[in-house]
Amino acid sequence: GIQVEQSPPDLILQEGANSTLRCNFSDSVNNLQWFHQNPWGQLINLFYIPSGTKQNGRLSATTVATERYSLLYISSSQTTDSGVYFCAVIINTGTASKLTFGTGTRLQVTL
Amino acid sequence: NAGVMQNPRHLVRRRGQEARLRCSPMKGHSHVYWYRQLPEEGLKFMVYLQKENIIDESGMPKERFSAEFPKEGPSILRIQQVVRGDSAAYFCASSPGLAGGGNEQFFGPGTRLTV
Numbered sequence: 263g264i265q266v267e268q269s270p271p272d273l274i275l276q277e278g279a280n281s282t283l284r285c286n287f288s289d290s291v292n293n294l295q296w297f298h299q300n301p302w303g304q305l306i307n308l309f310y311i312p313s314g315t316k317q318n319g320r321l322s323a324t325t326v327a328t329e330r331y332s333l334l335y336i337s338s339s340q341t342t343d344s345g346v347y348f349c350a351v352i353i354n355t356g357t358a359s360k361l362t363f364g365t366g367t368r369l370q371v372t373l
Numbered sequence: 374n375a376g377v378m379q380n381p382r383h384l385v386r387r388r389g390q391e392a393r394l395r396c397s398p399m400k401g402h403s404h405v406y407w408y409r410q411l412p413e414e415g416l417k418f419m420v421y422l423q424k425e426n427i428i429d430e431s432g433m434p435k436e437r438f439s440a441e442f443p444k445e446g447p448s449i450l451r452i453q454q455v456v457r458g459d460s461a462a463y464f465c466a467s468s469p470g471l472a473g474g475g476n477e478q479f480f481g482p483g484t485r486l487t488v
Binding site for chain 2: 304350360
């Protein structure tokens, strides 16, 4: 099956710093989503981005489908950004619908 | 604008009992997915359903687990004779039935099962 790798696995930032999270995938995809799982376990949709670039406030994401990777940028990080960030993909077969999740990047933002 | 609803949010069962987890998709969504997250791990796909049909159950354990999405009412994930290893967070997601696959999925708050 498709492999989804995220890096780095762990990241500690001081409040105000910027960061880049990476997601590599091993096959052609027609869905790529980024999620934030907060410390209470809730899974929050950040981006639906099978290709191209999107921005939402301090967050932005870019997917280069032809090179099979996606990047999530967090600028001016805040303590509320702490949690685990997951990338998830659906392979491009026209009918497949299950998301395959990466192992996540655990982010801790300190004061 | 209600999102995906799951209940209960927390469920405690003794070994051997049954667990029933419910999921109501977002308004207008006809596709439902169930995922399981074991402690300190990522989410793993279990089953994909449309109304009255199981489309893909390749991630579902062969025994004790079943899922349904009836014509009326919520989708149900049922775990019979629970064991300690079933303790996990169970997330439901929904998507619209747009052609071509790959639709964006929206997740509920999850049900945390403790056995």
